[in-house]
Amino acid sequence: METIPLLKQLSETRGLAGAEGPIREAVRSLWSPLVDEVREDGLGNLIALRHGSGPAPRPRLMLAAHMDEIGLRVSGIEKGFLRVTAVGGSDLRVLPGALVVVHGQRDLPGVIGMRPPHVTPADERDKAIPWDELFVDVGLPEDQVRAQVRVGDPISFERELVELKNGLVAGKALDNRASAAALTLALEQLARTRHAWDIVAVATVQEEVGLYGAITSAYGVAPTLALAVDVTFADQSNYSDEHTFAIGKGPAIAIGPNFHPHIVERLKKTADALEIPYHIEPTPGRSGTDAWAIQVSREGVPTGLLSIPVRYMHQPVEVVAARDVERTARLMAAFAAELEPAYRPAWEDEA
């Protein structure tokens, strides 16, 4: 598969946290030819199994990428305009003038409107416009709006993927569709490779609202070992420091209490062998990713995390480097294929 068209498809497909239907079906079509079994769990996680070649009962590697995205929901209708509320960490600062789609009885394109600046007192213009002064405008008279839209209907950002220079792309929901793309590319590579372990790829739901998909899917899969893939902060013009990583210079391998040190070491070794550049992402506590939930599933799961640097996270113009997505896929696939049938992460001081 070509990376940029894949990113375009996954970025532009909608899948608000708790309303992941369209993205789940897109991922199902992409994964079905690459795996032996596909199922869904009670929350809507998409769980795909590739049988390994090792002797049964085989250990299971869970590869997880969340497929939900942040957005808005309708919270009221007034004069034909929609009042809205946040789903996940939506950023108030980017809403005025943003294009959206309201998923009512049918999909209605809209724009987030605000009153003109000349009616705003000067001392309020350096403040983001508050929720109660932002409205979604679908360009319809009130009676038609009321017939089409209900309180609670999901609203997603509308943004076609834009190709920037140097293989960078900008779009909505690249958190975390960049990782969903990487996982898809990894499955494609694994379909051509021998791997001893069973591989269970999971496109999780509701990460943005509390890691709920990871909680239930990790329980259902009961993996021997897990690797989550998500995005992290990339260096950008108006912000770069120790929290951020250069874009286009490979994925980040996370270290910290959330991650089993053996997995970290194996990831580094595999990356070195494949000459894949990587960053180390120090994570002193909560990683804020599916890895955080998976690690404490059932009796505990040794877990690792790969992160793809993304600029402008949670804004509808997130930027990612296509080559970082490809490197993440190669690293994930090689890590999975190299797991020996009898390998179990252990502690050095274990008996």
Added chain:
Amino acid sequence: MMLKELAEAFGPSGNEKEVRAVLRGAVEGHVEQMWVDSLGSLHAVKKGTSSSGMRVLLTAHMDEVGLMVIGHDEKGGLRVRTIGGIDERVLAGKAVWVGSERIPGVIGLKPIHLLEKKERSEVTPLRQLVIDIGAEGKEEARRLAPVGTTAVFATPFRELGTAVMGKAFDDRAGCAVLAELLRGEPFRHTLHAVFTVQEEVGLRGARVAAYAAEPECAFVLEGTIADDLPREKEGSPTSELGKGPVITVMDRSFTAHRGLLRLIVAAAEEAGIPYQFKQPGIGGTDAGAIHAARSGVPSAAVAVPCRYIHGPACLLQWSDLEHTAQLMRETLTRLTRRALRRD
């Protein structure tokens, strides 16, 4: 009316070439004379049918608000200033076209996760915003988008409910109406139409065009602020969508000629065209320069109501656009020198 092509054309103030080309193509063959003046405004003269007809100036401005590159940073970001008035609050998270070759770019902020709580409701000032075109560093950024390169919102035109949405309806809506008038049957009066430049940076094109045209009276065609969103205290809105052309009595740039106002209102009433008055004291148009040209020109401004002007996506109702063209036709048909008498 050809709003889509006009709205999607690249034309920040001082760089109106694409808009001019669209308009030239639209009115060619429908006017007797056409030329471009020293500032770049497109003049088109449509002869009247009567030898005693007046010389009437009709204008709509071609330029739109935008951004200009003023520098480059180490990460390859383009530092910018606004061309005309853009509210900083609408820039964040938007896509832009850089240069008329339309290099795609985006404007992003520091991620919300890395903000202090109080920063989450703060507007990032323009001096901290950059356009990201994916350049790898200062040198590449400088090569791709040198200082002075201009940018506009990258918003495709589309239908939205019963309305249409796009960028730059201020004043491509006015341009569409004026082109429509020129493409129709001639009037008794000679129309001196000017598609002006540089309105957004100080009514520059209109000033010299009005001097050159030496008209007996003038009509300015605009896309103006509709402010009809819900609010805590309902007052009179600047204008409302779907309620017909917006007639200016007085704004920050001029006071309309009373005779022309009466004429426009009478034309609307007689022809059964809906109309509304713009709330006085807000905004300004090319009429500000035109009414004070030479020894004074009786002037009026008629506008299509548009929501969210100067933002990435404006909204207008097609019926308002058509009613504005219709009202102008009815007005020009009824126009006589008597309307210009002072009372």
